[in-house]
Amino acid sequence: MWLPFEMIWADLGKGREKTYLNLRGKSSAFLKIVCNPFSSLLGFGNTAPVVFSGSTFQFDITTIEAPDAPMPDKFEYMDWRQLHFDASFSGQVNNSPIQLPSGNLLTGLALLARDGAAGSATTATGKLRTDLLVNKFSVKVAGQTEIISTTWLEQQAENKARYGVNSPLASNVSLLTGFLYVNFMQYGNITTGLNVIDRASNPQLFVDTRSGSEVSYTNPAVLTIQTEEIAPAR
Numbered sequence: 726m727w728l729p730f731e732m733i734w735a736d737l738g739k740g741r742e743k744t745y746l747n748l749r750g751k752s753s754a755f756l757k758i759v760c761n762p763f764s765s766l767l768g769f770g771n772t773a774p775v776v777f778s779g780s781t782f783q784f785d786i787t788t789i790e791a792p793d794a795p796m797p798d799k800f801e802y803m804d805w806r807q808l809h810f811d812a813s814f815s816g817q818v819n820n821s822p823i824q825l826p827s828g829n830l831l832t833g834l835a836l837l838a839r840d841g842a843a844g845s846a847t848t849a850t851g852k853l854r855t856d857l858l859v860n861k862f863s864v865k866v867a868g869q870t871e872i873i874s875t876t877w878l879e880q881q882a883e884n885k886a887r888y889g890v891n892s893p894l895a896s897n898v899s900l901l902t903g904f905l906y907v908n909f910m911q912y913g914n915i916t917t918g919l920n921v922i923d924r925a926s927n928p929q930l931f932v933d934t935r936s937g938s939e940v941s942y943t944n945p946a947v948l949t950i951q952t953e954e955i956a957p958a959r
Contacts, residue, residue, distance in 0.1 A: 770851025854903025
């Protein structure tokens with residue numbers, strides 16, 4: 726698992742170095758890891774009767790530092806923040822609004838879709854990532870200014886071309902299945918993020934989902950949204 730503490734889509738010299746996690750002058754810093762029981766690995770509706778015994782959890786931590794980063798009293802550092810939340814769907818919706826955070830620069834939006842398939846003990850499966858849940862989506866501010874409007878598959882194609890992602894299919898599944906990313910920055914410059922600092926801007930994500938004949942809503946279906954913001958350093 727990679728846990729970046731910098732805005733990874735910004736270029737050096739265009740604000741990326743401003744989003745480093747600044748720990749200079751701090752007496753200590755801790756990474757806190759909270760572990761769920763092993764049974765939680767049967768998430769997303771998987772009901773297979775698996776027994777975990779004699780299992781151990783071990784991981785290595787590698788840190789990457791920038792010793793040449795300027796001192797905070799001579800440099801304006803900023804926070805790169807990520808927020809995760811879910812939107813559940815029990816049936817097909819059209820132009821359904823999902824509120825996005827305001828008060829900062831919105832630099833990106835990541836979406837992960839899972840169907841609502843019922844859990845299975847025989848096939849050890851549950852909710853699966855899917856490209857069939859969301860048909861179209863758009864982002865608007867102030868209720869009318871449209872920032873982006875496209876289909877799920879078109880945005881995935883843009884991701885492949887823009888970031889050079891090779892995601893071949895295997896058993897009708899690829900690395901990108903159920904996932905896409907929207908980059909609001911231009912030319913890798915963090916100052917070009919979507920300006921929703923004014924809370925009256927009211928940024929919203931609107932989604933159209935497909936019919937129950939194309940995707941299951943039994944469990945229900947879930948769209949996980951990750952927003953990325955640039956904010957003044959705390």
